[in-house]
Every structure is written in C-alpha cells, then in structure tokens.
Amino acid sequence: xxxxxxVDAADARAPWVRPLVALVVTAVFAVxxxxxxxxxxxxGEHITGxxxxxxxxxxxxxxxxxxDRPDNLYWDGLLNSAEITTVSIVVLAVLxxxxxxxxxxxxSRFARATLLVLLAGLMIPPQVILVPVVRILRxxxxxxxxxxxxxxxVGYYIPFGVFVFAGFIRSIPIELEEAASLDGAGRWxxxxxxxxxxxxxxxxxxxxxxGVWIWNDFLDPLIILGPVGGTTVTVGVYRxxxxxxxxxxxxxxxxxxxxxxVVVFYFLLQKHFVKGLTGGAVKG
Amino acid sequence: xxxxxxxxRDSRQPxxxxxxxxxxxxxxxxxYFLGFGAPGLLFYACFVFAPLVLSLGYSFTNADAFLPHxxxxxxxxxVKLLGDPxxxxxxxxxxxxxxxIVIVPNVAGLAVAVLLxxxxxxxxxxxxxxxxxxxxxxxxxxxxxxxxLTDGGLLDTVLGSMGVKHPxxxxxxxxxxxxxxxxxxxxxxxxxxxxxxxxxxxxxxxxLLEAAAIDGAGRWxxxxxxxxxxxxxxxxxxxxxxxxxxxxxxxxxxxxxxxxxGTGTTATVAYGVIQTGFTxxxxxxxxxxxxxxxxIVAVVSSVVLRLLQRREVEx
Numbered sequence: 188x189x190x191x192x193x194v195d196a197a198d199a200r201a202p203w204v205r206p207l208v209a210l211v212v213t214a215v216f217a218v219x220x221x222x223x224x225x226x227x228x229x230x231g232e233h234i235t236g237x238x239x240x241x242x243x244x245x246x247x248x249x250x251x252x253x254x255d256r257p258d259n260l261y262w263d264g265l266l267n268s269a270e271i272t273t274v275s276i277v278v279l280a281v282l283x284x285x286x287x288x289x290x291x292x293x294x295s296r297f298a299r300a301t302l303l304v305l306l307a308g309l310m311i312p313p314q315v316i317l318v319p320v321v322r323i324l325r326x327x328x329x330x331x332x333x334x335x336x337x338x339x340x341v342g343y344y345i346p347f348g349v350f351v352f353a354g355f356i357r358s359i360p361i362e363l364e365e366a367a368s369l370d371g372a373g374r375w376x377x378x379x380x381x382x383x384x385x386x387x388x389x390x391x392x393x394x395x396x397x398g399v400w401i402w403n404d405f406l407d408p409l410i411i412l413g414p415v416g417g418t419t420v421t422v423g424v425y426r427x428x429x430x431x432x433x434x435x436x437x438x439x440x441x442x443x444x445x446x447x448x449v450v451v452f453y454f455l456l457q458k459h460f461v462k463g464l465t466g467g468a469v470k471g
Numbered sequence: 472x473x474x475x476x477x478x479x480r481d482s483r484q485p486x487x488x489x490x491x492x493x494x495x496x497x498x499x500x501x502x503y504f505l506g507f508g509a510p511g512l513l514f515y516a517c518f519v520f521a522p523l524v525l526s527l528g529y530s531f532t533n534a535d536a537f538l539p540h541x542x543x544x545x546x547x548x549x550v551k552l553l554g555d556p557x558x559x560x561x562x563x564x565x566x567x568x569x570x571x572i573v574i575v576p577n578v579a580g581l582a583v584a585v586l587l588x589x590x591x592x593x594x595x596x597x598x599x600x601x602x603x604x605x606x607x608x609x610x611x612x613x614x615x616x617x618x619x620l621t622d623g624g625l626l627d628t629v630l631g632s633m634g635v636k637h638p639x640x641x642x643x644x645x646x647x648x649x650x651x652x653x654x655x656x657x658x659x660x661x662x663x664x665x666x667x668x669x670x671x672x673x674x675x676x677x678x679l680l681e682a683a684a685i686d687g688a689g690r691w692x693x694x695x696x697x698x699x700x701x702x703x704x705x706x707x708x709x710x711x712x713x714x715x716x717x718x719x720x721x722x723x724x725x726x727x728x729x730x731x732x733g734t735g736t737t738a739t740v741a742y743g744v745i746q747t748g749f750t751x752x753x754x755x756x757x758x759x760x761x762x763x764x765x766x767i768v769a770v771v772s773s774v775v776l777r778l779l780q781r782r783e784v785e786x
Contacts, residue, residue: 206593209586213597216583219615219658220603222625238618238625286511289503301512308519310772312719314741315761318748319525320518342518345511374503403608405722410749421608425726428614438614446611453606457599460606464663465670 231436249440264423283348308346392463529758536752548759569717571653580664671705
C-alpha cells in the first residue's frame with residue numbers, strides 16, 4: 188500500500204505533530220501487547236507485583252515451564268493445531284476452488300440457487316448449528332477426533348473459500364478453458380493446468396485467512412474435541428487459565444508460544460493479509 | 472460484468488443439437504457435478520445445511536438429554552423464550568454489545584486510518600502494530616485484558632499511582648463489565664477497520680482534494696464532502712463485518728466473565744445457546760434460541776447491507 192505523498196498544509200506548518208500523535212496513539216494502543224512480551228520474560232512473582240516493568244535480567248523460566256508441563260499441554264496442542272489447520276486449509280482450498288468453478292461455470296437454476304444457499308452460510312454463527320453438529324459427529328463416530336474437527340472446518344468455512352474463488356474465476360475468460368478443451372484436455376486437466384494456476388492470489392487469501400481463523404478458533408475445538416480428545420494450543424491457553432492463580436508466568440509463556448506462529452506468519456506475509464482484506468474494499 | 476459474460480456465452484451456444492451430443496453433454500455435466508461440485512457441497516450439507524434444518528426441527532420439540540422421550544411441542548419453546556426474563560436480558564446484552572462493537576472500532580478505526588495515511592517507514596510500522604490484535608486469538612486477547620482490568624490489576628495500579636483510591640470494578644461491577652467486554656472486543660477489531668479504511672483512503676484522488684482546497688474548502692469540509700462519501704464501500708464492509716461479529720460474541724464472555732458478574736450481566740445470546748445446549752443439555756430450547764439468533768442476524772444484517780449499499784449508489 189502506498190498512501191498519499193501530498194503533504195497537507197497543516198503538516199507543512201508543524202511537521203512534527205502528526206508523527207508525534209501517531210506514535211503516542213500507537214503506544215497507548217499497544218500497551219496490552221507490550222505487557223505480554225515483557226511478562227513472558229519476567230519471574231512469576233514480579234508479574235503481579237510490577238507488571239509494566241522492563242524484564243531485566245530476562246528469564247526463560249516461563250517459556251521452559253510452559254514447554255515442560257507434565258501434561259504436555261503445549262506440545263500436544265501444537266501438534267493438534269498444526270495438523271487440524273494444515274489439513275483443513277489444504278482440503279478447503281482444493282474443494283472450494285473446484286466448487287467455485289462448478290457454480291460459476293454452470294448456468295442452471297440449481298447452480299445459482301446453490302451459490303446463494305452457500306453464501307448465506309457466511310453469516311451463520313457456529314452456535315446456531317453446533318448442537319446438531321455434535322449429534323452428527325457422534326453418529327459417525329467422529330466426535331472428539333481430529334478428523335471430525337477437520338470435517339467440520341471444511342463444511343463450515345467452505346462458503347468463505349467459494350466466495351473468494353468465485354470472484355476470481357469470473358474474471359478468467361472462458362475462452363482460455365475452451366481453447367484447452369479444443370486441444371483435447373479434459374475438464375480435470377484444464378482446471379488443474381490452466382485455471383488453478385491463475386487463481387494463485389485467491390488461493391493465497393484462502394490459505395492465509397482460513398489458516399489464521401482455524402488456528403485461533405476457540406469454541407469449535409472446545410466443543411468438538413472435548414476434554415478427552417486432546418486440545419489445540421488456543422483451547423490449551425483457556426484450559427491453563429483455570430490454574431493461573433498459582434502460575435501466572437507459565438500462563439504468559441504458554442500464551443506467547445500459542446500466538447507466536449500466527450504472529451510470525453503475519454509478519455512474513457503482511458502484504459498478502461492487506462491485499463486479501465482490501466481487494467473487496469477497493470472493488471466495493 | 473457477469474451478465475455480459477452470460478449473454479456472450481449464450482450467443483456462442485450452438486443452436487442445433489443432435490440427440491447424441493446432448494446425451495453426452497448431460498453425462499459430462501453429471502461428471503462435472505460429481506467431480507467438482509459434489510465433494511464441497513457434501514461437507515456443507517453435512518455440517519451446515521443439515522444441522523440448520525435439524526436445529527429448526529429440534530426447536531419445535533422438548534428434546535433434552537435427561538428426558539427419555541422427545542415430543543413435538545410446537546411453538547412452546549419460542550413462546551417460553553419470549554416471556555423469559557433471562558432470555559430478554561441476553562437480547563439486551565447482545566444488542567448493547569453489538570452497538571458498541573459496530574460503533575467504536577468503526578469510528579476509532581477511521582480516525583487511526585486518517586492519522587496513519589502517510590508514506591514512510593514510521594507509518595508503515597505503526598500500521599503493522601494496529602493489525603496484530605486481529606491475528607491474535609480472542610482467547611489470548613481475553614487473558615491479557617483480564618490481567619489488566621481485574622481488581623487490583625495493572626489499570627488499578629496505574630490509577631492508584633495517580634491518586635485514584637477506589638477505581639471501579641472494571642470486570643466485577645455488574646453495571647460496568649459489559650462495557651469492558653465491548654471495549655476489549657473493540658480493541659481487537661479496530662485494526663481490521665483501519666486496514667479497510669486505509670485502502671479506501673488511497674482510492675480518493677489527490678487532484679479532487681486539491682481542487683476542493685483551491686475552492687476554499689477547509690480540512691473538515693474536504694473530509695466531509697470529498698473523502699467521506701468515497702469511503703462508502705469501506706464503511707459497508709466494516710459495518711456488516713462488525714455487526715455479524717458482534718451478534719455472535721462468545722469467546723470473551725466464556726473466558727473472562729462467564730456471563731457474570733451477578734446474573735447474566737454479560738451473557739450474550741450466543742453464550743446462552745451454548746450454556747443451554749451443552750451445560751444444561753436442553754437441546755430443544757437451545758435450538759429455539761439459536762433459530763431466533765439466526766433470524767435476528769439475517770434480518771438486521773441484510774437490512775443494514777441494503778441501506779448502506781443504496782447509500783453507495785447515491786454517490
């Protein structure tokens with residue numbers, strides 16, 4: 188993004204005002220973020236005593252404690268989160284690209300109605316469907332399993348995937364596909380060799396946004412994985428909260444470790460985040 | 472655009488088809504559906520569409536994990552809910568929270584976007600900071616804010632050093648806790664609005680603003696008459712997103728307040744559905760609540776969307 192370079196008259200008169208105000212506002216906004224970072228490296232008893240102080244000398248005890256929990260909460264959670272997130276987003280990208288293609292390229296009343304029903308799913312809160320979802324998962328013996336969690340994610344987030352892909356697929360000229368099929372390529376090959384590579388920006392958006400949402404998801408894994416089927420890192424933080432009175436330091440360590448992958452991911456792919464979000468804003 | 476493509480495609484359709492090719496087309500269309508459409512639709516049908524229909528079905532019964540027989544009870548659950556003071560409280564709580572969540576991040580997000588709408592490394596870095604809460608889990612955000620707002624927490628320590636002896640119970644006072652939850656949600660959602668508004672601000676042509684300045688328009692007039700109307704699409708996206716998010720507020724309540732302090736002072740409808748459905752195991756009643764919730768979300772967000780989009784067109 189390249190904001191305007193033209194300088195306002197007021198900016199020219201007092202050029203230090205805007206940066207100063209911007210810095211102060213951001214600093215106030217970032218206080219909670221600062222608190223997490225400093226308290227991770229501070230001995231537990233100092234967290235309640237002087238929460239805002241700079242952690243000097245820094246300690247890694249909190250991180251070690253979170254990593255070495257006897258119940259293996261962090262490592263189990265990390266493994267589950269990684270598996271659920273990776274499998275879900277890969278399946279979602281593939282299935283929603285294909286479904287989006289089918290719904291955009293088929294000119295039947297059925298396809299049009301299906302697209303509407305699917306997009307209505309964008310605004311269905313998970314609470315509205317969770318009770319029956321649990322029944323369906325019990326019936327199919329997928330309750331409290333990672334497979335069940337992934338299957339639910341695919342069903343629940345596919346409207347978003349189709350929504351993103353549909354916009355892109357419509358912008359690909361159909362002549363391209365017709366040319367490929369004249370050359371003898373079947374639908375399957377045309378899609379994977381001609382269409383899908385052109386959808387790369389949409390695929391990136393889908394993978395990034397769904398990856399963050401699914402990693403951070405709280406309610407769905409809380410209910411579907413339940414207390415026995417293990418947990419994700421996000422639900423793990425919630426579970427550790429119950430015991431925080433005794434161990435604030437470890438809780439901050441756990442929280443830091445749970446958030447770290449997403450935050451690093453965000454810093455690396457910042458441009459894609461912004462592009463994915465603002466594609467719609469600019470187009471209107 | 473789409474309509475244009477459709478017409479173009481129509482004109483390309485062959486006018487005469489032999490029976491053999493149309494049978495082949497039909498078979499190939501079925502293959503296309505089974506290969507491309509069906510897998511995705513199957514997941515959606517199993518985990519969204521069927522549950523939605525089941526929820527609607529349960530809502531007309533007395534389904535309950537502790538009752539052996541499920542009976543059809545008609546509108547009984549709905550009648551009972553609408554007369555239930557707890558449910559009415561949860562509707563009121565959800566409405567207040569949604570209003571806070573729609574207004575605060577929208578206004579503050581716009582202000583921050585205008586403030587940071589400049590080039591340079593400094594502004595780029597500051598924009599990055601504002602988006603960090605958006606990628607954090609609401610559980611993490613809840614835990615951090617709880618540590619800050621709890622009685623004797625960081626905020627009270629800071630206020631104490633400034634001479635405030637009896638700070639309000641941000642999370643323990645029944646008349647304040649709801650606003651604290653709204654504040655926390657707003658803090659997390661602000662960065663989303665900022666990014667969307669920044670994209671909108673970049674779509675405002677410089678020469679238009681300069682022309683307005685030459686015509687003698689001051690800063691405020693330029694913003695009000697030039698910039699603000701052009702931000703209409705960004706306003707639509709933010710408002711609808713915040714509306715849908717606000718209605719389903721659950722995580723902060725589950726992690727921080729558990730619906731309290733007192734009885735139900737922060738218990739949203741979404742929280743009520745989960746409590747009724749999974750803690751009290753009253754499937755029928757929870758489903759009726761869920762159905763009402765969905766109707767409210769659907770009606771309010773489509774009305775707001777319609778209104779905001781009409782405003783965009785009038786530009």
